[in-house]
Amino acid sequence: xxxxxxxQPEMSVQEAETVTLSCTYDTSENNYYLFWYKQxxxxxxxxxxxxxxxxxxxxxxxxxxVNFQKAAKSFSLKISDSQLGxxxxxxxxxxxxxxxxxxxxxxxxxxxxNP
Amino acid sequence: xxxxxQSPRYKIIEKRQSVAFWCNPISGHATLYWYQQILGxxxxxxxQFQNNGVVDDSQLPKDxxxxxxxxxxxxxxKIQPAKLEDSAVYLCASSRGNSGSGYEQYFGPGTRLTxx
Numbered sequence: 670x671x672x673x674x675x676x677q678p679e680m681s682v683q684e685a686e687t688v689t690l691s692c693t694y695d696t697s698e699n700n701y702y703l704f705w706y707k708q709x710x711x712x713x714x715x716x717x718x719x720x721x722x723x724x725x726x727x728x729x730x731x732x733x734x735v736n737f738q739k740a741a742k743s744f745s746l747k748i749s750d751s752q753l754g755x756x757x758x759x760x761x762x763x764x765x766x767x768x769x770x771x772x773x774x775x776x777x778x779x780x781x782x783n784p
Numbered sequence: 785x786x787x788x789x790q791s792p793r794y795k796i797i798e799k800r801q802s803v804a805f806w807c808n809p810i811s812g813h814a815t816l817y818w819y820q821q822i823l824g825x826x827x828x829x830x831x832q833f834q835n836n837g838v839v840d841d842s843q844l845p846k847d848x849x850x851x852x853x854x855x856x857x858x859x860x861x862k863i864q865p866a867k868l869e870d871s872a873v874y875l876c877a878s879s880r881g882n883s884g885s886g887y888e889q890y891f892g893p894g895t896r897l898t899x900x
Contacts, residue, residue, distance in 0.1 A: 702887045714827070714875065714891040760826055764887050769839040772889060774826040 671696050673761050673775035681781040682751045690746045690778045692761030700766040705746045709757040751782045788892035790876050796898045802864035805895045809878030818861050819875040866899045
């Protein structure tokens with residue numbers, strides 16, 4: 670079965686510190702894409718970062734980076750220099766490559782950045 | 785580039801009434817998705833369109849929910865009759881297609897539905 674597990678329902682971090690959100694997934698396929706989405710309270714879901722499974726290099730977008738461990742099927746998100754605006758639900762998701770596939774979502778991690 | 789548009793943003797109806805939501809995807813995006821998001825949960829895919837054809841509607845409660853995507857662009861999602869458990873945020877998303885960055889889904893602001 671294709672699943673995504675986010676083992677931390679809630680996390681908190683002090684402003685300017687670094688936090689890591691964990692994500693593990695399960696798929697029997699070899700070619701897929703992984704995503705982290707952010708959903709601030711009562712606001713729009715936005716894409717934070719994307720990782721192609723065939724790439725060994727970890728993706729980075731400004732303060733956001735991932736630690737992708739394909740063999741372990743692990744895809745954690747690191748947020749550096751946390752800001753108050755990073756307070757949000759963070760969802761990990763993946764999609765297998767190919768036609769007409771659907772995104773498999775985790776249940777999310779609620780992150781609070783404290784001043 | 786304009787984002788995914790949705791309307792209305794909020795809707796309050798009584799149970800057994802009907803309601804319709806509208807979505808306009810990003811221009812050129814072939815794939816359109818409707819999700820239901822219950823408070824505190826992740827999005828649940830209701831229906832996925834590729835152009836104007838249905839790809840996946842396995843989790844759409846077809847006795848009360850219907851959706852269409854005329855001409856492969858705009859889409860409407862309808863609920864008739866609504867139940868209390870339909871209270872949720874309905875998200876529309878779109879993506880370019882099936883390769884590389886085409887898998888990225890872009891979301892609209894959502895419609896918050898309250899059924900009383």
